[in-house]
Amino acid sequence: MARLPHEPLQYHMYSGPPSNVANLPPQQKHIGHFFISDTLRHELTEKNFARLNYTSTDPSIPNEVNQYHSLMPLEDTDRGTRGAIGYVTVVYKAQSSRDGLIYALRRIEGFRLMNEDAMSVVETWRKIQHPNIASLYEAFTTTVFDDNSLVLVYDYYPLAVTMRDFYFGQSGMAPSGAVGPVQHNQSIPEATLWSYVIQLASALSTVHAMGLAFRTITLEHILMIDKHRLSLDRAGILDLVTYDMPGNVTQFQREDLSCIGRILIILACGNLHALTHTKEALAFIQRTYSASFKQVIMYLLGRLGPGRNVEDLLRIVGPRIFDELNAQQRQNDLLQAELSRELENARLVRLLTKFGFINERPEFNREADWSETGDRYLIKLFRDFVFHQVDEHGRPVVDMAHVLTCLNKLDAGVSERVMLTSRDEQSCLIVSYRDIKQCIENAFHELQQ
Numbered sequence: 001m002a003r004l005p006h007e008p009l010q011y012h013m014y015s016g017p018p019s020n021v022a023n024l025p026p027q028q029k030h031i032g033h034f035f036i037s038d039t040l041r042h043e044l045t046e047k048n049f050a051r052l053n054y055t056s057t058d059p060s061i062p063n064e065v066n067q068y069h070s071l072m073p074l075e076d077t078d079r080g081t082r083g084a085i086g087y088v089t090v091v092y093k094a095q096s097s098r099d100g101l102i103y104a105l106r107r108i109e110g111f112r113l114m115n116e117d118a119m120s121v122v123e124t125w126r127k128i129q130h131p132n133i134a135s136l137y138e139a140f141t142t143t144v145f146d147d148n149s150l151v152l153v154y155d156y157y158p159l160a161v162t163m164r165d166f167y168f169g170q171s172g173m174a175p176s177g178a179v180g181p182v183q184h185n186q187s188i189p190e191a192t193l194w195s196y197v198i199q200l201a202s203a204l205s206t207v208h209a210m211g212l213a214f215r216t217i218t219l220e221h222i223l224m225i226d227k228h229r230l231s232l233d234r235a236g237i238l239d240l241v242t243y244d245m246p247g248n249v250t251q252f253q254r255e256d257l258s259c260i261g262r263i264l265i266i267l268a269c270g271n272l273h274a275l276t277h278t279k280e281a282l283a284f285i286q287r288t289y290s291a292s293f294k295q296v297i298m299y300l301l302g303r304l305g306p307g308r309n310v311e312d313l314l315r316i317v318g319p320r321i322f323d324e325l326n327a328q329q330r331q332n333d334l335l336q337a338e339l340s341r342e343l344e345n346a347r348l349v350r351l352l353t354k355f356g357f358i359n360e361r362p363e364f365n366r367e368a369d370w371s372e373t374g375d376r377y378l379i380k381l382f383r384d385f386v387f388h389q390v391d392e393h394g395r396p397v398v399d400m401a402h403v404l405t406c407l408n409k410l411d412a413g414v415s416e417r418v419m420l421t422s423r424d425e426q427s428c429l430i431v432s433y434r435d436i437k438q439c440i441e442n443a444f445h446e447l448q449q
């Protein structure tokens with residue numbers, strides 16, 4: 001639409017999705033709606049629900065532990081198995097009374113801290129902030145669970161599941177002999193696996209640069225926090241639990257790389273037992289994925305030479321980082337497009353709120369000049385025009401598009417005129433949206449006084 005040089009922008013019109021979003025290939029395409037997409041709204045609502053949900057009725061769970069309350073276990077508390085650290089751990093969601101935020105508390109059952117100096121480990125790990133690592137905030141010992149427990153406080157990600165549960169379900173069922181994608185019908189796409197390698201390499205490069213190591217990374221230690229977005233869980237836990245048994249950090253860092261290599265084999269083969277048949281697993285990977293993908297696994301496992309470090313890994317995966325960067329930017333564009341739609345809606349909510357404040361105020365019911373004359377009368381007629389129209393049979397017209405168009409024009413204060421009719425149809429007024437907008441501003445301003 002042609003616009004004169006000084007004419008204001010047509011704020012009352014939805015601008016539609018940006019071309020870089022509208023022209024995405026079909027599998028990434030979004031239909032331009034007035035509102036946030038159904039999928040994203042559903043996801044966000046579910047996450048908010050998970051964050052707020054508090055349904056625990058287990059009497060053995062204390063009301064409070066330190067400043068954390070509303071504890072809710074995120075797993076079956078009877079399911080506890082001795083994980084990689086040799087202790088049973090249980091994860092709870094809890095709210096901090098200090099900042100009101102929700103955290104994940106990992107409780108190590110029956111753990112007696114023998115050396116208070118071990119807490120210094122937490123100070124070191126606390127400095128690590130990375131988008132693919134669940135930050136460790138604090139650790140404390142407690143007896144409120146009727147035992148000696150050590151509790152570590154991490155970022156909470158609503159609806160996160162471990163990579164093991166995500167790909168293999170809670171039972172982790174796997175017919176042990178076969179190697180190949182037996183548990184899900186399709187192999188995981190190579191691009192997804194590269195994305196995991198890059199996210200994990202990025203997390204490790206931050207941790208290793210601090211002279212630290214995760215020391216154990218398994219499918220249970222990786223949380224899937226969004227579609228193909230992962231976060232390394234349990235930061236610092238082994239350093240804390242084995243404080244009195246220090247080891248060789250370089251060795252631990254190499255072990256981190258080996259762990260990733262092993263995870264990639266399991267994921268690529270789609271089989272939890274793939275490592276018991278490494279030769280067949282690697283042959284399967286060679287047949288299914290590219291040579292460079294197999295190469296990175298061989299490097300991680302130390303098959304291309306014993307000296308391994310994360311800098312070399314970053315060099316090897318370097319060419320793939322652009323793919324990851326591009327995917328992230330595309331995702332960013334999509335979210336920006338969603339956000340810009342919500343921006344329009346936020347304007348409308350503000351406008352409707354003003355309407356709500358002004359119209360039918362009970363305390364002014366008997367004041368004739370409040371709503372029956374002047375500015376406010378006009379606002380009342382406009383409200384009827386937008387919301388209370390009836391068809392020729394007197395039935396209500398419920399037309400969302402009409403409401404949105406009118407409100408957007410009103411918010412922009414366009415010069416277009418509209419005919420407002422009184423309910424008894426005895427009088428009618430022709431006014432511009434700009435005039436009505438001014439009336440609303442005045443009435444709202446008076447109320448604020």
Ligand SMILES: Nc1ncnc2c1ncn2[C@@H]1O[C@H](COP(=O)(O)OP(=O)(O)OP(=O)(O)O)[C@@H](O)[C@H]1O
Binds near residue numbers: 104154
């Ligand atoms: N930081 C977190 N944010 C949100 N949810 C989490 C977080 N950490 C763990 N969870 C949830 O708690 C569940 C249990 O976590 P956990 O790490 O104990 O897995 P697990 O399979 O029981 O491992 P293990 O057998 O070693 O205890 C996960 O599936 C996940 O849903």
